[in-house]
Amino acid sequence: MARIGLLTMSDGRDFVERDVHDFATAAETAIAARLEVEGHEVVRGGGPLWTSEVATTEGRRLADARPDLTIFHYPVWAFPHFSMLAAEANRGPLLLLANVDPQFPGMVGMLAAGGALDQIGRAHARAWGDIRESHVLDRVLVQVRAAAAVGALRGATFGRIGGRPMGMYTAVANPDQWMRTFGVDVEEIDQWEIVRRADTVEASRAREGRMWLERNAAGVHYDGRQLTPELLERQVRSYYAMRELIDEWHLDFSGIKAQPELTNHFATMDVTEAFLNDPYDWDGPKQTHVCATEADMDGALTMQLLKNLARTPVLFADVRHYHADRGIWDLCNSGEHATWYAARSDDPLENLRRVHLYPEGFYFPAGGASIHHLAAPGDCTFARLTRLDGRYRMQVLRGALETYDQQTNEALMRQSTYEWPHAFARLRVEASEFLERYGSNHIHAVPGEHVAELRAACGLVGIDYQGMGEAV
Template structure:
């Protein structure tokens, strides 16, 4: 006898979510720095990680980067190789800063060396590096057993040193100077809650993740007024401009393909040619010194459209605890000139993803604007594929209620006991079940 198709999918969904739970347990979130610009998501709640995810929090001060750079606590051979790779594959773009705010060529060359060292050191801090033990640094060689991390950067670091955009983008990608490898999870501005959503997405999809600001809703009327272009297709009802200076993986360029269509692949399926195309589609612009006073470089690319994507976010609410938000949708294409005009309304040195959520006609998904209006923070994690159902199953295992989602009912799989908390009100039942059962790893207080 064969297993019915719907049961097959439920078993696989359960297994994928269960593996994610098991993979996180006993690992660490590494907080590199503290709270960035008062952002609530970068106020790292140790109890949340321990009670809900079975993880611990490790904390370092950003001066650890300075110490390791100045005392040369890194693999110099790897640095030489990494710098040569960066010079070959990471093309530098035009400096859009006003002449009086531009850094000299000598400063930019030193900035490149600095940010490459930052990337190597951030990785060593996360997972360790046995080479450091050979150099006499046994403790530093151990790392922090981190499955995810965040770099504060702004403002104390970036007012004085080159920004963390390069380290964030490269670590989040599926390739670097050492070749193709599993992507790391690195949140900009030390937004640990977005790092958790990125971690969920990676463990369920096996792909690299995007960290983005939910920056702007562009209505069809506004686009027409500003550019003269009428949005069509998936974007006919408007679109969200997802953009952030740092932690979007270069995989999100959409230069990987399957059957002639843009995709983001698990790292073991990516070819060297696809990795090269992702790098070629990316330009590294000198950082905007109006707010990155210490210089650095920001990645810029435009995500190819028609890729299925899932936007998610974990929010932590006093008196309630964590909740998860999910919005399945698509990256969309618009004419390049239209993109240029809209992109220059914000920072043109950053990567852009034009995203349209799937609409249901009601609640937070009645239209595109309502999705942004109901989003709990300025940040979102974006994963390749429609993985909302897997996220819901994972959330039920961790006892994290889902505040909003647009996943069709037939794809949702939670433990059957959820029905006992209100089968006619599945969203309310989710909140009641999570509250009654409590966090997977013990009381959250």
């Protein structure tokens, strides 16, 4: 649900405003009612804005309600400076919405106000027509969803556990730029906190978590060296340590460096990261918490935005391999894939029946369990915040996850690191375009179609949208 401000602009001549007042108010009521049917809260002005004083007063009053999006409504010709004054009083996202009616030139009022806002560099979106028509409503709701997703970022705190991993420039962002652009703060926390706190977790909690995984996963494949019950319990302890840090530091989302200190000398963070991103753990249902492997800041920020849009766990992976003969990508990375993606089921046991815990490979001498599964098929939106010459852009792709017969699935997964989680993706972009333009080794995805919302979100925060292939 979003909170939407609604202000109706009118004519500044008193004799005209008297004639159009009832019509404008009825049109505003219809818009409010339609948005409320969609489940949103609407905060309305005290009446049409027809004087400078009313424009400023009502603009400030609605700003105090902290709406995710404010709609400036143009059912009739409206003096443009009322929009300018209301916009100055309300610095949040704006959508200009006009009727299309030859008798009442609201469209003219919207264009005049929109041009004035353009001249002062005030970003806004526009929609036109009768909100009872589905295409008009859809255009408005795209802006509502985007504004709510962006608004949820502002005032959030990211917990960066550790520093830059393995020299990855794309995993590190400037906190000043984050605050200026997205309104997100960064809390720096040392990885030692995971090690220290893990040792204080009650033995019974670690044991119960391990036994739950043993009962419900498709297999826990102990080898007596890289994966033992003691190492798996250490990973469960690490999960609880992160939950403590999240609660203590009020972290909205996070990332764990892990490599190489923890993966060489303590344990991998695969169990921790997977179940933080899941909507459940061995203690029961819970809220998802975006946690990016390799403390990938821009990856985590992308994931948090996608989570705000889709309300589902978010996929995180390396772009590991391109199977040119099939036209598919193997998206595969240690850790990170929430087990929810194994079946996309509301029942955690349905997902876990497809999940194996394998011993970590030679990359991670400290050992622990790798969360292995193959992501379930379905259409997805793929995206990533990247930077070109220091300026943010959102690179967006359409595509779908695919699975095949068991023999083919197994053969394809064994061509890379089998014990890690995999997602076979058919991206609707030429491989040459993707490899030439894409700005990271990591990629993120959520089920469904969210391209329009991502495009709108870019406009709201003032960054570049870069669609690739069909997402142009």
